[in-house]
Amino acid sequence: MKKHFVGGALVLAFAAQALQAQVTTPPKTVLGFSDKNSSGQLQTEALFDKQLDAANIGASIKTFSAYPHHIGSAGGKQVADAVAARLKEYGFDTKIETFWVLFPVPKTRELEMTGTAKYKALLKEPALKEDATSGQSEQLPTYNAWSADGDVTAPLVFVNYGLPADYEELERMGIDVKGKIVIAKYGRSWRGIKPKVAQEHGAIGCIIYSDPKDDGYFAGDVYPKGAFKNEYGVQRGSVMDMVIYPGDPLTPNVGATPEAQRLDRANATNLLKIPVLPISYHDARPLLEALEGPVAPENWRGALPITYHVGPGTASVHLKLAFDWQLRPCYDVIGTVQGAAYPDEWVIRGNHHDAWVNGAGDPISGLAAMLEEAKAIGALLKTGWKPKRTLVYCAWDGEEPGLLGSTEWVETHAEELKQKAVVYINSDGNGRGFLGAGGSHALEPYMEEIAKTVIDPQTNVSVFERKRADELVNASSVNAKKELLKKPFTLSALGSGSDFSSFLQHVGVPALNLEYGGEDPGGEYHSIYDSYDDYRRFKDPTFAYGVALAQTAGRAALRMADADLLPFNFKNLYSTINGYVTELMTQVDQLRESTTVENQLIRSKAYKLAADPLDTYNPPKVQDEVPYLDFSPLQNALRDLERVTRGLSDSLNKTVNSNVDHGPVNKLLYRSEQELLLQKGLPYRDWYRHSLYAPGLYTGYGVKTMPGIREAIEQRKWEQAQQQIMMDAKAIRQLADHLYLIAKVTS
């Protein structure tokens, strides 16, 4: 589901030491392994690597993307069964866990413009002879899942990307969307934010379109000549308000088992009240061309050959949508290899199997790599190797509509996961380019080490080195480059958009999200053109990055499964949190300063005087001055965390080679992440419990780190910010106390 690396935005931050130092002799030890056991692990990995076959990955992609397979479809069931059969074949103890989840499918979709300039929208992506699967009949039509049913007619207003700041600009221009239908561009936020903000402002309908500037001919040649969105392409997708809670909207916090208590749909707080429809730029153009009113601000304008106006105009838009709201089966495929030493410690690896249509890229490219890992593990098993810990390989259903399969599974097994889950390693779509890696920051050194052992298929340097080069070259300033040269590797923080969310943010399982990409941009995302034909031309033509992903995620799983002492490093976690706190303190200071200056400008009528008197212009309003917040609880907790992590790293390094049973320490180590959970969860959305990572209330997929504090500051809720400082400080102190316990056990 997650759109990765789109529009050249490489969001994962990496860094590095002087590059020259990189190509060195192969490592002799592995983090978490005793000197003695390191070489065995490296041999296992070498054997594992030998099993990985690019051609086989390509064949898997072709097989599983041969027909549409969204949740609830016949194709979906077929894919689940086929994946289960594969896992079984590889020696995994495999079952399908079925949940019953709500999933709306369109019955009626109509969009037309009435008035002098009439237009009836096509709402249809045409089949192309260059794309073998594009004409199949089982496709879901173009729509946004979780749109409300609705039949509305109103003038249209163009709202840019439909974000809160865009509505502030509309207010400056004197334009109100109350009772109107809005049209927003895809991009800059997760799509579900757009109708949510529109609804908050009183709009009665929402259209989302792909502007050719962001996703069309402006970016490059269009499909099928090139990879980018042609004029008829449409991005499907969920508009569930996942930042409140993901999963089945009717069963928050509990698994959607047949017997689960279900909410009435009207009471599901993550569902919209207004109709929403995604359209192509072919369908958007006549609507936008008919708009009158002010010319849109410069940074709102797209690449259609028109003058973008904000609206409204004399024309009205009629939007009529109706859905079939049924409970449907959600098939999670779970394959297990029992751990020989610690069967109750689970290393979980997952990728979803459902797609919006054929989904060769999203999710099959990731699923195919994961199955290739499973195949290689199967081969290892045949040599007599057994993992110390239990390996759990999962193929999730219903990720696309809102992480349904993984969320229901996690909610069902929450208590067990808190006891047993060592790590969750996620992937989704995959492509050609650079390693992207996000996750829990105590896993940074372990992922860095892994990235140094995987060779980039195009350049023959490590994927660590290549990613670092990319980050260095594209850093925004000389200072940023110098910082990157200092810090060799950074995991990005995780927001949402794929199946790691419930593991990490709901129950506190340490998580990773891995993918390759950045050299595979295109417009196929969530369209009928996300096909095998598209994939082999524009994504990863040789499937070599499928192998790279299998190597990366495979090593991540195997090392966690077989480690003597689990390779968590809390020094990295400490400096990450410390960085966030510094950032927040600076942010408050800057906000205080800018508020003072802006208020001065507003009071002196500078905004009014600078505006063109011939235009409508409402100047911004004076805002409350920003108080000084007490960050000392956080600072003191961080001082304690720093102190304990400093000593702990050394003692863990020594412990790994001792002959004592590491069992109790390991249990404490992998459950440390849970100390960072907030007892009450986040404000407005208690499903989210991690103090460090959450999707933003107004960004969607995009992460907000220390979200309780950060969003209170952004919303200028100063008391709430102060309360959240106290809560995060408490979580950090909990973690510090927990680490003191580990330090005691190991010293």
Add this chain to the structure above:
Amino acid sequence: MKKHFVGGALVLAFAAQALQAQVTTPPKTVLGFSDKNSSGQLQTEALFDKQLDAANIGASIKTFSAYPHHIGSAGGKQVADAVAARLKEYGFDTKIETFWVLFPVPKTRELEMTGTAKYKALLKEPALKEDATSGQSEQLPTYNAWSADGDVTAPLVFVNYGLPADYEELERMGIDVKGKIVIAKYGRSWRGIKPKVAQEHGAIGCIIYSDPKDDGYFAGDVYPKGAFKNEYGVQRGSVMDMVIYPGDPLTPNVGATPEAQRLDRANATNLLKIPVLPISYHDARPLLEALEGPVAPENWRGALPITYHVGPGTASVHLKLAFDWQLRPCYDVIGTVQGAAYPDEWVIRGNHHDAWVNGAGDPISGLAAMLEEAKAIGALLKTGWKPKRTLVYCAWDGEEPGLLGSTEWVETHAEELKQKAVVYINSDGNGRGFLGAGGSHALEPYMEEIAKTVIDPQTNVSVFERKRADELVNASSVNAKKELLKKPFTLSALGSGSDFSSFLQHVGVPALNLEYGGEDPGGEYHSIYDSYDDYRRFKDPTFAYGVALAQTAGRAALRMADADLLPFNFKNLYSTINGYVTELMTQVDQLRESTTVENQLIRSKAYKLAADPLDTYNPPKVQDEVPYLDFSPLQNALRDLERVTRGLSDSLNKTVNSNVDHGPVNKLLYRSEQELLLQKGLPYRDWYRHSLYAPGLYTGYGVKTMPGIREAIEQRKWEQAQQQIMMDAKAIRQLADHLYLIAKVTS
């Protein structure tokens, strides 16, 4: 000629104290006037203001833009005669000084594309029923004056804006323009830079087009519905390499009198060797659409509904241009009102009268305001008032092709101007919006005081206050806003693009350039649509800003003409220069740091590793490390300048009310600017002699302050930079010594 305020780029920097302090009681004293004489001056100005009539300015614009009147045309002669008649009528002693200058007019213009996709360019702007003068037959066709004759056929390469950095990107992509024709977008530099850089890189022809992103429907509704460039509009204009020297290319440094020695055209170093043609976006689209090769970098792409490729392609472009190269008469209208007290001290006011076609905006809107000033001065004369100093009102011919009229006049009268010229006050086009004021920085307080006395016609606050509000609101950062709040008013530094250039940069006459604009964007510039019909709809519909310009420039002229002690303030000049030096020192340090980091990246192959292996990519080359330069000569000279200006301001303030004859001090004051001239002129272009201000070698109109040093640094010529530091230090020391002399005379 100068395109002011286009694309929202308000380049003149202003600043201010707390806004609240502004609306105060009217001033009682005037800078440069004794307490006794101040009230008389204010009465004179009140009388002057009463004569200014917006309707009359509108009528003048209509009259003088009624027919095409480029240099050498019948219409041009007619305008010159009519302006002379007006000045005579107002009581000015008026003559026409005629020079004989080269001016090419097209004989042949052909552009076509051959190959599979054929296209023959229209090269013609259609007449519109909404624009009364758009169908007149005497129009100059669409062309770039000073293009070479040529008949070339070659593949086409798209070079973005055609600037040096664009060719560096082409080199990264492995694209060479040698033997090719290039197509560049208008914008980001003066147009003449584009063919010059193309020629330097071996291109054999150059096409310049207006992309709808910068100058068309992307910006707003197109003409005649709105003000922006329609698909057929073309920007004419000069491509003389004016940054080497402006004026008649055959007579550098001397006036183009009939008997002047003339260069052979082939030896004129400011003329191109390749053919250049401007075209519309209607004509550009098929050419761009036929390009193949890499997709253009994101910031190169415009708003045509195509994927922009860099080229070349299989298609070839055939460009054939031939010109009639004749000497033509250039009519400068010079009207004088003899000074009663100091006839040999000249306050010069000028605006050009020639246009590319009808030129309602450029230059007639400025000329009409200037004539309104002259009318008001005529009325003052009738009351018996006489200026102390001589007023010289000038209407220049041949500004459009390269500042011909003003440059030849200045070169002819250079020695006299060095003795007599107190100030040169320029205007050009004018429109609705904010005051833009550039010039010699010793004039800052005087201009600030004037700006506070002129009332903005739309908001009823002073134009000072309105401009400051605009600058504050649009400042790029909170820090920039705080800086603006500290400094109440800044004159921008002058580059080129209008008739102030030779006064200021060739002979060292203190200069000002004044205009209103910013609320009048459009695409009429240098097209047949720069008409009265366009002007009254989109530029200054009530002509109220014509009155504002007449008030502003009129006060500037009258105060200089009648001042007791000329209102130069060298403290402002000192802090401006000090700011430039700080900027240059920081720039060298930053360049040193970035060179070190970039070289590290290049040596470690980061650029190569970050590039997509499927694309051609040539990494940048390691550059020489940046040495430490010795800025101490400048710092020491500045210390002396600071010392003397500190004392001087006080003593001048006292002197103004004393009864001594200020004559000798005034003569020293207005000639101070000449101390800043460089004996040898600037490197590569000794016509330019000012140490502080010059148009940039690769920006054209855009100023480079302390150009000798700054451009040497930009070109990484470290020895030259050090030499230029010595030379600028010498100029500053000369100025300091000169000011010591004034201080002695006044103390």
